[in-house]
């Protein structure tokens with residue numbers, strides 16, 4: 409019997425999604441008769457320590473994953489459960505994504521005090537998000553809205569809706585679904601109104617590339633449909649070299665014939681500039697790069713340059 413040590417952040421959402429992953433792996437082990445048990449290891453990341461500061465000011469990629477990856481290298485844990493959208497494009501040498509489970513709902517959603525849709529928000533309503541991508545697309549749609557910073561884990565953000573006088577806040581539907589808080593959702597923002605973050609709604613199971621034993625188990629849990637669409641989105645991100653401080657979004661889908669459609673977005677946080685483009689293809693990486701290059705040709709470079717630093 410091998411004990412698999414599973415590393416995770418210690419936010420309520422991280423622990424819940426790690427619990428789901430472990431349950432799914434335990435079920436696979438029962439069904440396949442495989443000799444593994446699982447143990448949760450909580451790890452504090454730099455991102456958790458600075459949740460109160462605007463992350464876009466601090467900058468840096470992978471704030472929620474570095475310490476966890478170090479624990480993999482140090483052999484303190486065997487695998488890690490991450491939100492895919494927190495993963496930087498490039499993985500350190502020696503680590504790999506052993507499985508991408510099936511994606512949850514990729515959409516953003518509004519949680520409102522009153523009303524039932526974005527259109528119901530009064531002129532000048534105070535909307536909470538610290539995501540430059542969400543701010544860009546909301547402002548493009550509703551320039552009158554007052555977007556204000558909202559930091560913290562999702563439980564903290566939901567509390568701030570009440571305590572800090574927001575009319576609405578924007579969160580990823582996936583996190584709320586995993587917490588079984590879907591009843592708090594007022595309205596889903598369609599993916600063409602608010603293009604999601606790269607990898608939103610998906611998880612990444614990371615492990616050491618040399619751990620073939622664990623990789624063999626993880627293969628049973630892998631969802632290739634999710635993985636291929638996320639690869640297209642991440643190739644887009646990689647070509648633009650974007651971190652979390654850049655208003656970038658991308659969303660890929662696949663039809664039953666295997667053809668991928670990828671929509672990519674680059675904009676400014678005030679929504680005054682917003683470039684998006686859609687292409688179809690069958691090679692995920694090539695498609696991601698092609699959409700990124702279309703946007704670069706159309707003037708994305710100066711937008712990206714402004715937010716590097």
Ligand SMILES: NCc1[nH]cc(CCC(=O)O)c1CC(=O)O
Nearest residue numbers: 491493579580582583608609610
């Ligand atoms: N930015 C933090 C973060 N990282 C992953 C999720 C949950 C959704 C997901 O798995 O994509 C969230 C919360 C949110 O954006 O509302």
